[in-house]
Amino acid sequence: MSKKKRKQKTTVYVALEGKREKVFYDFLFSMYKPDEKLKHINFDPDCGGSPDAILQRALRTKNNYDEVYAWFDEDKKLLQKSKDESAKAWGIHHGFDKEVKDSYLQEKYNSNSKRKNPILIVSAPCSIDCFLVQLSDRRLPKALNTQNCKDSFAGIIGPYNSEKDYYETKFTREEIESLQEKLPILKLILSIFKLDEKF
Numbered sequence: 001m002s003k004k005k006r007k008q009k010t011t012v013y014v015a016l017e018g019k020r021e022k023v024f025y026d027f028l029f030s031m032y033k034p035d036e037k038l039k040h041i042n043f044d045p046d047c048g049g050s051p052d053a054i055l056q057r058a059l060r061t062k063n064n065y066d067e068v069y070a071w072f073d074e075d076k077k078l079l080q081k082s083k084d085e086s087a088k089a090w091g092i093h094h095g096f097d098k099e100v101k102d103s104y105l106q107e108k109y110n111s112n113s114k115r116k117n118p119i120l121i122v123s124a125p126c127s128i129d130c131f132l133v134q135l136s137d138r139r140l141p142k143a144l145n146t147q148n149c150k151d152s153f154a155g156i157i158g159p160y161n162s163e164k165d166y167y168e169t170k171f172t173r174e175e176i177e178s179l180q181e182k183l184p185i186l187k188l189i190l191s192i193f194k195l196d197e198k199f
Contacts (some may be wrong), residue, residue: 022043059085071123
């Protein structure tokens with residue numbers, strides 16, 4: 001009788017833009033509790049920096065992990081150099097269409113089941129704050145910009161002790177998963193924690 005094949009561990013690296021992403025990441029990590037024997041996740045402790053800095057960290061580690069994520073806001077555009085390096089990493093030799101917004105790069109060029117590193121999670125519109133306002137089922141401000149979305153989300157979490165407390169009170173796993181069709185970026189974010197997730 002042949003031995004049962006042990007499932008190979010998936011290694012993951014996540015480069016995050018800021019503290020707000022980290023709080024949401026921590027909430028999802030505690031919700032999904034990925035089995036370290038099956039999926040080992042490392043996140044870059046150096047939060048902050050421009051989208052290019054975050055993407056560069058992901059590009060430097062793209063061959064060291066099974067899955068490498070770069071999670072940043074859309075409010076500052078990637079430099080063409082960073083886009084060209086991503087295109088090369090994805091095996092696209094003609095580069096990206098210059099008209100494609102950063103938030104559509106993953107969907108247009110790297111969304112099939114054989115996706116290549118780095119996997120881009122671009123918080124849109126504008127920023128993580130705008131994404132979280134939508135996640136909370138609230139309307140975005142009429143004057144859409146990062147500061148207005150920060151103010152709007154601050155108003156949403158105001159009655160709670162902390163962002164962590166807000167997430168834990170507001171969302172169950174079922175509710176989070178039900179929002180994936182409405183917010184495609186969420187499916188990408190959840191793929192960090194889930195095994196064999198396709199998007």
